[in-house]
Amino acid sequence: MEKVLDKKSFPQWVKKLSSYTVYAPVQEDEVWNYEVITNPEQVNLDFPNTVLSPKKIIFPQREVYLEFSASNEDGLEVKEVLPEEEPSVIFGVRPCDARALTLTDKVFGGDFEDIYYWKRRNQVALVGLACHTPPSPNCFCLSVDGSPFSKEGLDVLMSDLGSKYFVEAFSKKGEQLINPAKTLFKPPTEKDKKELDKNRTEAKKRISRQIQNIKKIPPKLKGMFDSSLWDEESMSCLRCGICTYLCPTCHCFDINDEIFSSSPLSGKRIRTWDNCQFPDFTMHSSGHNPRQGKASRLRQRIMHKFQYFVERYKNYQCTGCGRCISRCPVGIDIIEVLDKVSSYEG
């Protein structure tokens, strides 16, 4: 389905979606993030990119699995806690972030279906916003099989045509978003389509950053487990969790019991995001840590994204959003690291 929507009508569209929980980028101080929208006028799609990707809505940083309490002398009473199933829609999803969700879908929907993930995932519709200018100077989606107007993972893609949006729906979910506000949408003119094509051609050119020889990287990495490159490249790493927590594709988690009362026992079993850059990620209770230094952790991040994941799922586990580059406190640049991998000899 292809439509155009006058920019002025956009809030009215959002208004029509009252049966949905609506998320959109909201700016607070200097930071953009997806938040629940109560006032459709509030939605502003003129944003660079959010700090956290929409991953945080479908795979929240903290999820309650179950609640437990000592009921009587017989033992524990355990109550499963599942996410509430409520239809929701996220506006302003960047194509790279939507592609990222298709990758986490593979992880959480493999041999084992993660019910917590899918309860939310199935209920959420993703409305994308094409990147006619790169939202970040470090965007490199083209290098990892993406594009600034990729529709992968999206239900709807909106493209800015100045005074209006070109709106494409690719799925039933997407059409269902448009249907309640049908009258607001008009069929696109040929001029609209032409402008769209032009914008898209321009958009690709505007992406200045790219990985050299990306295809060479997965096989190359295979022989680099013991390379000294990791030591060199991780020299300045601080061991913080920014690159990983902000990554739209990272999906590791930890499970903990949060005890509210030790006697009588009560608490919750929760999962939280975990982070391969933290020293405790691989810490054994014996005290042995197989990934002792930060070099091995940088290696893990790179290898997971560009070797293991590729071997398993035939995709890079990276969609080129550039967050890890822009936000790294010491300027560690995944593109540079990968370029060094390409040219690494020895």
Add this chain to the structure above:
Amino acid sequence: MAEEFEPKIVAFLCKWCSSAGSDLAGVSRMEYPPNVVPIQVMCSGSVSPLYVLSAFNKGADGVLVSGCHPGDCHYIKGNFYARRRIALVKRLLDFIGLEPQRFQMSWVSAAEGTKYTQIIKDFVQELKPLGPQTKLRRDL
């Protein structure tokens, strides 16, 4: 009718002065509200800021740290370190907007049963209008 709010207070009392002073209040059969659960520590100087934050995190409506008067410390100078540390914690908690009444420090000697009684009475009175402490209480 709703029951009157009863604040929960954790009191870190040093063994030699404040806990002894609290004992004296008992021996003298003074009366004060039962809102305080005392935790005897060896010295006010051993009260880590973590104890205070943890008490608020676990739902205390008020926290009291009480030690020997300056110069009277059984451990000579532990209370002086406590005074400095607690001053900083108190200022910081005020800064983030916790009601200043919720975190108190006192000097109570082994002979000051009356003073201990009064401090607890006042503390409970001051906390009642504030209602439950939710700012730092865990919201897990």
Add this chain to the structure above:
Amino acid sequence: MKRTGVFICHCGINIAGTVDVKKAAKELAKHKGVVHSEEYVYMCSDPGQNLIIDAIKEKKLDNVVIACCSPTLHETTFRNAAKSAGINTFQCEIANIREQCSWVHKDMNKATDKAIKITKSAVERVRRNESLEPISVPVTRRALVIGGGIAGIQSALDLANSGFEVVLVERSPSIGGHMIQLSETFPTLDCSQCILTPKMVEVSKHPKIKLMTYSEVQEVSGYVGNFKVKILKKPTYVDPDKCTLCDECSKVCPVLVSNEFDLGLTGRRAIYIPFPQAIPATYTLDIKGCPGLLPIACGKCADVCEPEAIDYDMKPEIVEEEVGAIIVTTGYDLYDKENMAEYGYGKYADVLDGLQFERLCSASGPTMGKILRPSDHKEPKEVVFIQCVGSRDPELHCAYCSKICCMYTAKHAMLYKHHVHDGQAYIFYIDIRSGGKGYEEFVQRAVEEDGVLYLRGKVSKIFEDKGKIKVWGVDTLSGKDIEIDADMVVLATAMRPSKGAEELAKKLKIAMDKDGFLSEAHPKLRPVESVTSGMFLAGAAQAPKDIPEAVAQASGAAAKAIAILSQDRLYHAPTVAKVNLNLCTGCGMCVEVCPYEALSLKDGKVEVNEVLCEGCGTCSATCLRAAIQVKNLTPLQVHEMISISLGG
């Protein structure tokens, strides 16, 4: 999981009257890890203790909590009971639900809830206690007494006569303290020197006493049973073994300085003997007044000294001593002159303090026992004594009562009358405190037999006028203004801790109260012990007191010291700091805060001297990395206690 037993005492109705002990026992029985919970009317009774012992054995309890009175009372009782049942004493904790709960609350429900929380908190603590045995250390069976006044002399003699070696350190050239300056002592009026000098001689001749006069304690390290003391022996420049006390040196000495023994009423030479009966009997060259130790500067004394006892090359010497116990008897000084300008003290020659008046009365004093005015050597006919000078005045001076002034002022007035029969003595007082054997009778005697005129009130003004000292005051009983043209005024100035006591207390790491007197460990039950184990207090260093009290306390302190010295080994509480070396970064912040110097850095990590550590835990709160904690009251234990106290 550890098996815990909980025992809740009714204490008759002391606890059970306010706390629903049955409910509490029931609630505790539900608590995690509690396999036994019962209540009983008197846990401290023999049957009560047997309940605990039996339960430990039958139910194989790992630890027990007794919810009862304050741990200060029966902790030892119950820990011993636990021990007799075969578990470690530290596997027993007390939950104080009497003093801190049942006795202070009325509402039974709330008191019960609180008692349950207190008891659960003790359960959480005891479950994480380590089994510990007292730390044993050998004892150096010698003692150090600091201060050679009557208290120090008494302590030293008592220790020495019990067979222990004593090092007696006195900073002035002779022992004797203030008591040797006094003329007669109340209430018997026996001669102070006559009763003190035999003791001084005994000290000097005692084979077990090592007397170090003109010496000061410089540094103390170690711990009870094993102190190491560095003593600075100042040079006297006179070899006591050679000195024959011929006094030729002092005759040729060109320097005249104020004589401290007579409190400035007379002068002395730079080379001098403080008083004829001084112990040790030798001369001392005070270099403060001496023009120089080089023969070219003066050298007269050495020239005349036939036995060649004078040695200008004598150097300060540091003597190290090892002792097992220390008694501090540093005594008092009178309140500084500067503080008492309002009474013309220091301004008018005939306004004296009590000690100066003692010297005037003393047969060995500057006037050979005649009471004469310092200004003109005339006999004073009207003498005004003023009590509470600087004492009992929280606004301007000392808040406390100096305790002995009432008595010695009565004595002064009496002695004055005995010397000057036609004179009149007036005493301004606030009240008369004459508690003590024969004390009240003594005061009555002053009034009735010697016609001393007691005036209740304060002196408002003192000034000199035509050779008289005008004393204006009010008699608050009659309400009349009083003006006396006095010939002499004697001030009963406040007693202060002796100068240097503060510095010494810091070296010894013993506490001082707000007035600077040394703090006893407990005001009632441990009056001669300091808070630092192995260090004891006696005499006016602890608080103003008279001779019999100082002597009694000195003997008490000696007995306490003997209790330590008579043992082969000492036992020290094992609840001391413990370091997690994996976490320690060696920043040394804990080392800085430790009041006992029990911590030190070694190879970049902190190390605990368990014998010095008193377990206060200040280190643990200071450490940013939780690398140091006190055994059996660890942050984990406190964390669990906080949680359970708040209901979770």
Add this chain to the structure above:
Amino acid sequence: MVNLEDLKKEAKTVLEEGKVKYIIGYEKSANGLMPVPGFIKSPEEVEKLIWTPACVYNLTKFLVDEKRRKSREKKPDERPVGLVVKGCDSRALVVLLQEKFINRDDVFIIGVSCEETGVIDEKKLIKKLKGKKAEKIEFDEKDNFIVTTQEGKVKIAASEVLAERCLECKANSPVIYDVLLGEKAKRSVDNPFQSLEKIESLPERERWKFWKEQLSKCIRCYACRSVCPMCYCDECVADTINFAVTADTTAEEKAQKIKWLEKSPVKSENFVYHLVRAIHLAGRCIDCGECERVCPLDIPIRFLNKKLEKDAKELFDYEAGFDPEQPSLVSSFKDEDPEDFIR
């Protein structure tokens, strides 16, 4: 103004003389304006060094890595590490020395004075340039920066883009060094707590609202802790498992790890984390502002540290990072410390 060539010359000399094993300095990045920390191992590599107003990093943090690395080596190179420090960074060195974390011989300090200026706040600059991409930034002789963008050079008043901490700086010039480049000039700062006082002066309710909103954003990436040169503990009290474990660590010791806070990034737990962090930095924080700079959620964490810095000054006349011999704030006291808050 510090001449880059002087810096390179110094660096080259010490490397050639073998005085240092390597130099930690600022290096140009392949991508854009901001430099990266550089580890210069040979005299030839000295050319990589740069010195611009974008040299924000506090490189003393890397001494923590260096110390850990060295402790693992069997025969470590005992030569010092060369370290380029600004005034604020040098104060961090002072604290590390005070806490005996490093020895003076472990580091060869190449001090660079910020003189009358300081370093930029990248966010401020981006805002100021309104989308133009900065490629280069230089100090001007006066109070300006010269920024080169794709569209040419722009002159920007330094005060507009200087980092907040530089506007409130107490040490423009290194307080400890082996070599000093630049002048010991000091910019006069009217009030080092100006920005803090805006928050302080809010009513209690507003302060609470402010911090509740700010700290609720935290995702506990721990970048603030990771970047802080004072956060050198092997195991943080905020960690829920033991890191500092050896073969000797008993099961009981492991079981004794206290959960002062949960891993969940919810408001209450975030407060515990940030308050503990602030308290643990009391008297130690030297206001390099790195924690705030790296926060991906733009939480103004620096205020928490700044608050305690101010209190330490006001209450105890204590300032961190000037004297390595002074006892630290919480391991010392004065008899006259205020106690008007005590009942």
